[in-house]
Amino acid sequence: MDRRYMDARETAAFLNMSLSWVYRDSARCGLRGYKFGSGRNAKIQFEVNEVKRWADQRRMP
Template identity: 60%
Template sequence: MDIRETAEFLNVSISWLYKNSTRSGLAFYRFGTGPNAKIRFKVSEVEAWVKQQREMGC
């Protein structure tokens, strides 16, 4: 999923994803460098992250 799709799926803002994805343990994949870099998330990893957050009670 791209950053927009992931933000919609998680019901968070795009800026939250940019600021907190690494800090919160949500893995992403960067393609390219600089301002034109594309960030993608694996659906299975996002779903696993959500499940983990629910189990932790966050």
């Protein structure tokens, strides 16, 4: 299975949220990212299918 990832900026745009929300609050709300690298150069990425699934779960009735 081919996994595609979005960086934090792309994730924020996809969800129409601020970049600071993605870094600060997304994990608390259940949207967990992946950390690639270490130290100050580490990049936070989000799997596209997980972001879509997370957004679908928040649909209001």
